Amino acid sequence: MVKKSGWQTGMRDVARLANVSAITVSRALSRPEKVSEEAKERIQWAIDSIGYVHNRVASSLSSNRTGIVAAVVPRIDNPLYGSTLQGLSDVLRQANYRLMLSNSGFYPEDLEALVRTLLGHRPEALFLQSVTVTESTRMLLKRMNIPVVQAGDLTRNPVDVVVSYSNYASARAMTMHLGKRGYKKIGFVCNDVRLNPRALQRKRGYLAALRALGIKPDEELILETTHGFREGQEAMATFAERRPDVEAIFFAAELWAVGAMAECHRRGWKVPRRFAIAGYDHGGIAPQVTPALTAVHIPRNEIGRVAGEILLRRLRGETVENPIVDLGFQIVEGESA
Amino acid sequence: MVKKSGWQTGMRDVARLANVSAITVSRALSRPEKVSEEAKERIQWAIDSIGYVHNRVASSLSSNRTGIVAAVVPRIDNPLYGSTLQGLSDVLRQANYRLMLSNSGFYPEDLEALVRTLLGHRPEALFLQSVTVTESTRMLLKRMNIPVVQAGDLTRNPVDVVVSYSNYASARAMTMHLGKRGYKKIGFVCNDVRLNPRALQRKRGYLAALRALGIKPDEELILETTHGFREGQEAMATFAERRPDVEAIFFAAELWAVGAMAECHRRGWKVPRRFAIAGYDHGGIAPQVTPALTAVHIPRNEIGRVAGEILLRRLRGETVENPIVDLGFQIVEGESA
DNA sequence: CTGTTAGCGCGTTCAC
DNA sequence: GTGAACGCGCTAACAG
Numbered sequence: 059m060v061k062k063s064g065w066q067t068g069m070r071d072v073a074r075l076a077n078v079s080a081i082t083v084s085r086a087l088s089r090p091e092k093v094s095e096e097a098k099e100r101i102q103w104a105i106d107s108i109g110y111v112h113n114r115v116a117s118s119l120s121s122n123r124t125g126i127v128a129a130v131v132p133r134i135d136n137p138l139y140g141s142t143l144q145g146l147s148d149v150l151r152q153a154n155y156r157l158m159l160s161n162s163g164f165y166p167e168d169l170e171a172l173v174r175t176l177l178g179h180r181p182e183a184l185f186l187q188s189v190t191v192t193e194s195t196r197m198l199l200k201r202m203n204i205p206v207v208q209a210g211d212l213t214r215n216p217v218d219v220v221v222s223y224s225n226y227a228s229a230r231a232m233t234m235h236l237g238k239r240g241y242k243k244i245g246f247v248c249n250d251v252r253l254n255p256r257a258l259q260r261k262r263g264y265l266a267a268l269r270a271l272g273i274k275p276d277e278e279l280i281l282e283t284t285h286g287f288r289e290g291q292e293a294m295a296t297f298a299e300r301r302p303d304v305e306a307i308f309f310a311a312e313l314w315a316v317g318a319m320a321e322c323h324r325r326g327w328k329v330p331r332r333f334a335i336a337g338y339d340h341g342g343i344a345p346q347v348t349p350a351l352t353a354v355h356i357p358r359n360e361i362g363r364v365a366g367e368i369l370l371r372r373l374r375g376e377t378v379e380n381p382i383v384d385l386g387f388q389i390v391e392g393e394s395a
Numbered sequence: 396m397v398k399k400s401g402w403q404t405g406m407r408d409v410a411r412l413a414n415v416s417a418i419t420v421s422r423a424l425s426r427p428e429k430v431s432e433e434a435k436e437r438i439q440w441a442i443d444s445i446g447y448v449h450n451r452v453a454s455s456l457s458s459n460r461t462g463i464v465a466a467v468v469p470r471i472d473n474p475l476y477g478s479t480l481q482g483l484s485d486v487l488r489q490a491n492y493r494l495m496l497s498n499s500g501f502y503p504e505d506l507e508a509l510v511r512t513l514l515g516h517r518p519e520a521l522f523l524q525s526v527t528v529t530e531s532t533r534m535l536l537k538r539m540n541i542p543v544v545q546a547g548d549l550t551r552n553p554v555d556v557v558v559s560y561s562n563y564a565s566a567r568a569m570t571m572h573l574g575k576r577g578y579k580k581i582g583f584v585c586n587d588v589r590l591n592p593r594a595l596q597r598k599r600g601y602l603a604a605l606r607a608l609g610i611k612p613d614e615e616l617i618l619e620t621t622h623g624f625r626e627g628q629e630a631m632a633t634f635a636e637r638r639p640d641v642e643a644i645f646f647a648a649e650l651w652a653v654g655a656m657a658e659c660h661r662r663g664w665k666v667p668r669r670f671a672i673a674g675y676d677h678g679g680i681a682p683q684v685t686p687a688l689t690a691v692h693i694p695r696n697e698i699g700r701v702a703g704e705i706l707l708r709r710l711r712g713e714t715v716e717n718p719i720v721d722l723g724f725q726i727v728e729g730e731s732a
Numbered sequence: 733c734t735g736t737t738a739g740c741g742c743g744t745t746c747a748c
Numbered sequence: 749g750t751g752a753a754c755g756c757g758c759t760a761a762c763a764g
Contacts, residue, residue, distance in 0.1 A: 068756095069757070069758065070757085079734070079735050079736080080757090080758075081734075081735065081736085081758090081759070081760095082734060082735080084758065084759060085733090085734090085759090092733070093733070109534075109535070111514050113515065113517065113757055113758070114515040114517070114758095115456050115461060115516065115517050115756090115757080115758090116757035116758040117515075117757080117758055118452045118740095118758090119453050119456050119741070119756090119759095120739080120740050120757075120759040120760075121740085121758080121759055121760080122740075122759095124452060125516075126516075133481060134477050134480045134481045134484055135474065135477040135481035135696070136477070137472065137474045137477060137679075140474060140477045143471045143496075144470060144471045144498065147497070148498075151497070151498075154512075156495055156497065156512070156516065157495070157497065158463075158494065158495050158496075159480075159484070159494050159495075159496040160484070160488070161481065161484055161485075174448060175493070176493070177448050178450065178454075179451050179452065179462075179463075180451070197446075198446070198448075201446050202448065287683050316683065317683070320685065323685065324685065342474075342680070343679070343680045343683075345624075346624050346654070346680075348661065359472070405740095405742080406742065407741085415750080416750070416751050417742080417743095417751090418742095418744095418751060418752085419749085419750060419751080421742065422743090422750090425743085429749075429750095430749075431750090434750085450740095450741060450742070452741080452742090454742055455742090455756095456740090456741080456742070456743090456755095456756050456758085457741075457742045457743040457744075457756055458743055458744080458756085459743095459756075
């Protein structure tokens with residue numbers, strides 16, 4: 059029971075001015091084909107002259123359709139997620155859906171509270187850049203009965219649908235690639251596997267490849283650290299000091315490899331002669347370094363696009379055959395390894 | 396008039412179960428201090444047991460408050476904007492506002508249609524990464540009577556409030572910096588000034604500095620091109636060929652300078668001995684190149700944070716003293732110039 | 733193609 | 749501290 063603010067105008071006002079009923083205005087806005095040209099013209103004129111802006115809040119309540127898709131990513135300022143969001147946004151906007159965006163941080167417990175709040179706005183679908191959700195979040199989403207697309211890893215147990223690449227398979231493939239190029243002593247850098255499930259999968263992929271290559275894993279060749287350019291430099295220095303016999307190093311996240319290359323350059327270590335270097339993700343800076351970086355390429359934008367397309371398909375009532383969509387990855391062969 | 400989907404539960408159901416009226420449930424959710432502990436407990440229990448999720452759509456319609464802030468940026472996958480959005484999001488989430496995010500592309504006409512749609516969702520405030528809006532967009536926003544913060548350039552004529560840095564002043568300052576270090580023949584690279592008002596301002600700043608330095612502008616030392624790493628390489632090569640006498644080049648957008656540095660490195664041109672190089676924006680890759688890049692640093696994240704704080708202040712009914720907030724910039728002195 | 737009626741699920745107002 | 753009644757602005761359903 060809110061007092062009108064005076065300047066606020068509603069459909070009734072438009073209708074009165076256009077000499078039609080409110081419902082006709084409503085239809086002119088949402089299903090123009092159901093309204094005569096003549097009426098539409100008068101309505102458009104009325105809308106323009108009083109400056110009416112369709113109230114989607116009321117529309118949503120009445121029609122039970124909000125036109126909102128919620129998206130959750132760990133951070134908005136990470137270009138990797140930005141790329142996925144761009145793809146998602148591009149697809150959704152064509153179907154006239156708006157994105158309600160939130161950043162979650164990295165903890166599944168926070169995520170549940172966030173998802174609850176978002177669901178309050180009754181999004182028609184949800185994109186989740188996270189594959190680890192609590193059981194109660196999962197139930198909550200099931201109950202809300204909206205399409206959910208997750209990304210982040212090729213989980214076998216998505217809430218609904220997952221569109222991703224396999225951290226395991228990609229890390230395994232890169233390690234195999236290095237092995238096949240003749241490197242025996244292959245170092246590996248990843249995030250803390252206790253905190254980061256994706257890091258764990260990448261490490262498992264690395265170890266699986268070593269096994270396939272008949273190489274015995276060596277704890278000293280595995281480093282867990284936090285992500286960043288500087289950390290890449292430091293990791294490189296650490297390897298050079300503690301295990302100067304290392305032949306190749308696979309840095310399993312974006313900035314490390316670039317930092318390591320810089321460190322090699324600074325110290326005069328030739329890449330790949332002295333140390334071969336491989337990286338992960340090949341979108342931002344990686345394509346530009348010299349020598350060209352050998353890296354795993356993840357189709358980040360495409361993940362967003364495909365996620366959007368699947369959400370739209372589900373919103374149209376179509377069924378999605380396979381809930382696990384593997385968009386794969388690519389080994390980009392540069393000259394660094 | 397939508398048939399309940401069966402599983403959907405409303406406040407009434409919660410109320411019935413908790414032996415209170417719907418309004419008490421409503422209060423327990425929005426003003427807990429107005430409800431007895433005992434009632435709150437029963438209500439919480441009821442909520443959990445039937446899995447109720449507060450419907451903010453109905454709430455919004457009734458209370459005239461959506462808890463939504465709309466944000467428009469040209470692209471989501473540009474880390475520069477991502478950084479601003481992250482700052483904005485961090486501030487807003489603390490006050491329990493959600494971000495409705497859209498990307499506009501770069502044309503003011505498209506922007507108006509987008510803003511219209513967004514306003515349909517009745518955001519309580521709007522963030523706009525753009526300072527060029529059509530007159531009708533401006534009027535539309537005035538009529539909606541919500542706080543609007545713009546960013547992108549320190550315009551003197553914001554729709555409402557602008558939080559930014561000055562493209563003009565920053566480009567002028569960097570050019571002065573180069574001049575004071577003794578460079579006379581200073582090249583300049585920017586975007587097409589007819590399409591990009593920020594590029595125009597930067598160019599004007601460059602020219603103003605030359606004037607102040609008593610250097611006659613030289614058309615051959617000014618290049619307009621599209622943004623990118625490769626374009627930076629090409630621009631560098633162009634300068635070296637056509638004007639080998641150029642002493643310093645100011646690349647007035649992020650990736651160009653990095654590309655130029657790479658090109659110099661590739662060709663064996665010493666930086667800054669053979670060519671001095673200065674860049675713009677110092678957040679992503681720039682801090683990592685060798686030699687360290689001299690660049691204009693724009694506080695992208697802070698722009699978002701301050702924008703958020705101002706929006707919140709306005710939403711609380713406080714007045715904002717100065718509608719033009721200059722967050723300035725910084726000349727980061729590296730070794731490249 | 734157009735209009736009438738009856739809510740959508742909440743929050744405000746005012747009474748108790 | 750709690751409740752009853754009303755309506756926010758729009759659209760589904762149905763009738764014409």
